[in-house]
Amino acid sequence: MKKRLNIKMPSISALAYRLFGRWAELIIVYFEDLEVDIKRAGMKISLPRYISRMLLISLIGFIAAFFIPLPILITRTIPFYAITASAGLGVLVAGVAFWVMYILPSILASGRKGRIERALNFVVNYMAILSAAGVVPERVFRSLATSDIDPVIREEIADVVRRMEITGEDFYSALRRKADETASKQFSDLLKGILMVTRTGGDLKRYIYMQGKYFMRARRVALKKGLEQLGVLAEVYVTAGIVMPLVVVIMLSTMSLIGGGGINLILWLYFTTFLLIPLISIILIILIDVTAPKEE
Numbered sequence: 407m408k409k410r411l412n413i414k415m416p417s418i419s420a421l422a423y424r425l426f427g428r429w430a431e432l433i434i435v436y437f438e439d440l441e442v443d444i445k446r447a448g449m450k451i452s453l454p455r456y457i458s459r460m461l462l463i464s465l466i467g468f469i470a471a472f473f474i475p476l477p478i479l480i481t482r483t484i485p486f487y488a489i490t491a492s493a494g495l496g497v498l499v500a501g502v503a504f505w506v507m508y509i510l511p512s513i514l515a516s517g518r519k520g521r522i523e524r525a526l527n528f529v530v531n532y533m534a535i536l537s538a539a540g541v542v543p544e545r546v547f548r549s550l551a552t553s554d555i556d557p558v559i560r561e562e563i564a565d566v567v568r569r570m571e572i573t574g575e576d577f578y579s580a581l582r583r584k585a586d587e588t589a590s591k592q593f594s595d596l597l598k599g600i601l602m603v604t605r606t607g608g609d610l611k612r613y614i615y616m617q618g619k620y621f622m623r624a625r626r627v628a629l630k631k632g633l634e635q636l637g638v639l640a641e642v643y644v645t646a647g648i649v650m651p652l653v654v655v656i657m658l659s660t661m662s663l664i665g666g667g668g669i670n671l672i673l674w675l676y677f678t679t680f681l682l683i684p685l686i687s688i689i690l691i692i693l694i695d696v697t698a699p700k701e702e
Contacts, residue, residue, distance in 0.1 A: 422462035423455045430457035443511035446589035448518055448561060460507040467503035472496035515589040518558055522590040525556035527625045529563075530596065530618040537611045543604055544570075544577045562588055578605065592621070636694065643690050651683045 423430070431454055441453040449456070472492045479488035529550065536546045551564040562584065569580040578601060585597035596617060603613045655678060662671040 418462070419451060419455045419459055422458035426458040426461040427454060429461060430454045433457065437508075440508065440511060442587075443515050445587045446518065447511040447514035448558070448589075449511060449514065456507075456511075460504055463507055464500040464504040468496040468500035471499035519589040519591075521556055521558040522562065522588070522593050524625075525559045526590070526592055526596070527618070527621040529555060529559055530614060530621050534611070534614045534618050537614050543600060543610065547577075559593070562593065592624075639690065639694055647683070647686050647690055651678060651686070654678050654682075 434454055434457060437453065437457055440456070444451065444453060444456055451459075472495065475495060476488060476492040479491055482488075483491075532550060532553065532555070533546055536549060537543075541549070547563055548567055551560060551567045553560065566577075566580045566584050569575045569583065570577060575583075581597050581601050585594045585601065588594050588597070599613060599617065600610065602608070603610050655675065658671050658675050658678065
């Protein structure tokens with residue numbers, strides 16, 4: 407029987423590091439702040455590899471933006487101008503790609519922060535129940551790591567357990583490191599509080615109970631604020647998404663009956679119906695999605 411060849415293609419991170427690893431090590435000092443965002447975003451990649459990926463994607467963007475429009479530009483202008491324009495476009499695309507990759511970890515960390523803080527209310531109540539039953543903090547975290555809670559905060563808690571089991575760190579060291587790396591300040595403060603209370607021999611049950619009340623109150627305030635913002639957006643939608651397009655359509659229809667004064671009214675009707683109204687609706691949908699309180 408013929409043996410099947412098992413050829414494994416390298417991942418984009420491995421390929422990027424193979425090509426640009428040396429360059430990444432040289433410029434890593436200029437991107438030290440990026441390492442914090444990478445950890446807070448939960449990205450399982452080292453800083454040199456991520457910088458290498460940034461360089462590779464920027465290079466791909468430059469090559470694509472340079473060679474794709476070049477044949478078209480050569481047929482419309484002299485080669486020098488065509489090459490210059492393509493090179494300028496390539497540099498622009500490469501710069502945008504590099505900038506997007508640079509801010510991507512902070513964007514992911516921000517989204518991760520929101521999910522963690524939305525789930526904190528339930529996590530703290532879960533901790534309070536286990537602590538009231540006399541369960542030690544380490545066992546509480548092990549139970550949370552396998553519980554049915556939001557996957558993001560479960561991953562954060564599981565990382566503490568993983569460090570104890572794999573790297574051999576003690577509970578307090580793993581907790582302190584996670585408090586420094588997590589994207590959520592509220593979760594970080596909670597972990598630091600648990601660390602301080604357990605080390606000083608304080609009443610952990612009362613501390614977690616008080617934190618649960620605090621997060622419950624904070625969540626209630628956030629929901630109330632979100633509902634108020636939704637009310638404002640509803641009024642904006644009625645005004646900008648319903649009344650204004652209706653007035654514009656009626657006005658254009660009336661002008662078409664009495665003579666538009668040289669204005670292409672049919673074109674404006676098409677513009678209002680097929681572009682303006684959908685665009686307003688899309689913008690308002692995005693605003694509602696950003697503003698609306700998310701499910702736990």
